[in-house]
Amino acid sequence: MAKTIEEINEKIKQGKAVIATAEEIIGIARDKGMSCAAREVDVVTTGTFGPMCSSGAYFNLGHAKPRIKLGGGKATLNDVQAYTGYAAADLLIGANALPDDDPRNRVRPGEFNYGGGHVIEELVAGRDVRLVASAYGTDCYPRKNLDTLININDLNEAVLFNPRNAYQNYNVAVNSSEKMLYTYMGILKPRFANANYCSAGQLSPLLNDPYLKTIGIGTRIFLGGGIGYVVWNGTQHNPEVTRSDNGVPKRGASTLAVIGDLKQMCPRWLRGVSMLGYGATLAVGIGVPIPILSDEILNYTLVSDSDILAPVVDYSSTFPQREPEVLAEVSYADLKSGSFKLNGKDVATASLSSYSRAAEIAVTLKEWLQQGKFLLTQPVKPLPSIGDSIVSKVLNERS
Amino acid sequence: MKISHKLVLHFPPRIVEQPVINNLIKNYDLSFNILKASIIPNQEGYVVLELSGEQDKYDAGIEYITSAGVKIESLSRSVLRNDERCTGCGACVSVCPSRSFIVEPQTRLVSFDNNRCVACGLCIKACPPRAMEFHF
Ligand code: SF4
Ligand code: SF4
Numbered sequence: 284m285a286k287t288i289e290e291i292n293e294k295i296k297q298g299k300a301v302i303a304t305a306e307e308i309i310g311i312a313r314d315k316g317m318s319c320a321a322r323e324v325d326v327v328t329t330g331t332f333g334p335m336c337s338s339g340a341y342f343n344l345g346h347a348k349p350r351i352k353l354g355g356g357k358a359t360l361n362d363v364q365a366y367t368g369y370a371a372a373d374l375l376i377g378a379n380a381l382p383d384d385d386p387r388n389r390v391r392p393g394e395f396n397y398g399g400g401h402v403i404e405e406l407v408a409g410r411d412v413r414l415v416a417s418a419y420g421t422d423c424y425p426r427k428n429l430d431t432l433i434n435i436n437d438l439n440e441a442v443l444f445n446p447r448n449a450y451q452n453y454n455v456a457v458n459s460s461e462k463m464l465y466t467y468m469g470i471l472k473p474r475f476a477n478a479n480y481c482s483a484g485q486l487s488p489l490l491n492d493p494y495l496k497t498i499g500i501g502t503r504i505f506l507g508g509g510i511g512y513v514v515w516n517g518t519q520h521n522p523e524v525t526r527s528d529n530g531v532p533k534r535g536a537s538t539l540a541v542i543g544d545l546k547q548m549c550p551r552w553l554r555g556v557s558m559l560g561y562g563a564t565l566a567v568g569i570g571v572p573i574p575i576l577s578d579e580i581l582n583y584t585l586v587s588d589s590d591i592l593a594p595v596v597d598y599s600s601t602f603p604q605r606e607p608e609v610l611a612e613v614s615y616a617d618l619k620s621g622s623f624k625l626n627g628k629d630v631a632t633a634s635l636s637s638y639s640r641a642a643e644i645a646v647t648l649k650e651w652l653q654q655g656k657f658l659l660t661q662p663v664k665p666l667p668s669i670g671d672s673i674v675s676k677v678l679n680e681r682s
Numbered sequence: 683m684k685i686s687h688k689l690v691l692h693f694p695p696r697i698v699e700q701p702v703i704n705n706l707i708k709n710y711d712l713s714f715n716i717l718k719a720s721i722i723p724n725q726e727g728y729v730v731l732e733l734s735g736e737q738d739k740y741d742a743g744i745e746y747i748t749s750a751g752v753k754i755e756s757l758s759r760s761v762l763r764n765d766e767r768c769t770g771c772g773a774c775v776s777v778c779p780s781r782s783f784i785v786e787p788q789t790r791l792v793s794f795d796n797n798r799c800v801a802c803g804l805c806i807k808a809c810p811p812r813a814m815e816f817h818f
Contacts, residue, residue, distance in 0.1 A: 332769065333771070334810060392807075394807055396812065469773050469808070469810075470773075470777055470808050472776075476776075477776040477777075478776075479773070479776075554767075554769060554811050555811070556810035556811050556812075557807075557810055557811075557812060558810060559807045559808060566769060566771075566810070566811065619785075619790070621775075621785070631775075631776040632776065633772050633773055633774070633775045633776040633777070634771055634772040634773070635771055635772075635773050635810070636771060637769045637770045637771040637772070637790075638770075638772075638790035639770040639789055639790045639791045639792075640769055640770055642789075642790070
């Protein structure tokens with residue numbers, strides 16, 4: 284049995300396509316058998332919603348009268364630093380950007396209550412945001428200062444463009460030291476008192492297509508409550524990691540770079556978040572449809588939490604010192620049970636990524652497909668996979 | 683939900699003579715019981731009172747007196763969740779010493795049991811979208 288994307292799209296248009304979420308497909312295949320499920324089900328939907336630091340947005344503001352050249356000048360949005368290295372009216376803001384006067388970690392742990400992620404959330408929510416800018420003035424762009432409210436509806440373009448999202452698997456963070464740690468993986472109590480993880484496990488997009496056989500450049504996705512696209516592999520994309528027999532990576536592996544029109548997104552799926560002692564960032568909702576083109580692809584989507592292993596990493600020493608050591612491997616089923624055993628000791632677990640919201644994304648995408656509002660795309664180019672000589676490099680410091 | 687809290691209100695000299703408490707009672711439908719007070723014109727004053735009313739009116743009233751310049755100190759405080767901001771991630775679960783957060787095994791929704799909460803405040807800064815809030 285083999286289906287094509289065109290055939291599935293035809294069924295979607297006729298309202299006849301059979302769609303299941305990555306949770307539901309596990310039960311369907313158990314009840315009906317693999318090949319029957321592969322024949323009947325056309326698309327499996329996935330979802331994930333968690334903090335994704337490599338996220339940001341760019342805008343074209345429209346030209347002021349008289350004109351001002353932001354490029355090479357300075358600009359803030361609600362006091363948060365924006366990047367002005369582009370043309371006169373283009374601005375970029377990253378999720379981790381902070382106001383100049385934020386105390387950061389001067390008194391530890393810093394609170395980071397407001398940053399670039401929050402600015403993006405406010406814009407998406409339709410609230411006015413204050414733009415303050417200064418420029419050096421030229422003959423064609425004479426103005427030197429600007430202080431105005433802006434609103435997403437008045438911008439020419441507002442585009443979410445995230446260089447690295449949707450990590451395929453991730454570390455489970457613990458702390459072996461005697462002191463509390465405040466990390467991007469949340470608060471880690473001393474002496475292995477807790478462990479934080481950050482993946483939707485069996486619902487997570489890239490864990491349901493471990494070799495990226497269907498996901499590539501041009502894949503249409505759910506992004507921030509609207510429609511987006513995969514545009515490239517994400518940064519740090521590394522398919523060459525150790526894998527289980529089912530092909531699922533046992534370490535952080537592939538990633539996606541994604542893009543989409545911010546104007547059709549909503550704040551429920553783009554939320555500014557603050558990691559105590561670490562920084563401000565953005566929680567992003569992403570859902571990827573997986574076309575069931577063959578038995579093999581169906582088989583990948585049957586992965587369940589007990590089949591996915593994550594590496595337990597010590598954030599007091601190993602992580603900051605960039606040592607490769609992994610303390611143990613633990614399944615998402617164990618992580619979700621609330622605790623797991625590490626060296627004979629019970630460690631309480633907590634998640635940073637929201638599984639209930641991930642499930643909501645998978646269901647929303649399923650409804651879009653059922654209503655014919657969302658069609659699948661054929662990737663124009665696959666993402667680099669195993670054997671494509673991807674080597675994860677580290678920084679080679681030199682003078 | 684009707685609530686009642688004991689508060690200390692500190693009045694800076696410039697507003698001691700303004701009818702802040704009158705406005706509070708009149709406009710926000712709250713009742714009060716003054717336990718102790720010291721108000722002298724043009725000096726700093728304070729009032730210790732028990733304030734009760736419906737939660738939303740109470741919150742609006744507190745917002746009003748804060749914006750009028752009164753500093754509030756609470757003799758009791760409670761921690762509430764802003765459900766609109768909560769993403770259900772679960773980061774609070776292992777932070778809370780009184781097990782006030784429970785992850786529902788089926789839906790993975792995170793429930794918050796106000797009755798178990800001891801108002802230590804640890805979850806407030808640990809919650810990434812800042813959904814947990816102190817209320818006075
Ligand atoms: S940490 Fe905050 S957002 Fe996450 S479940 Fe707890 S209250 Fe909700
Ligand atoms: S204030 Fe303290 S006891 Fe109450 S929910 Fe938050 S962490 Fe738990």
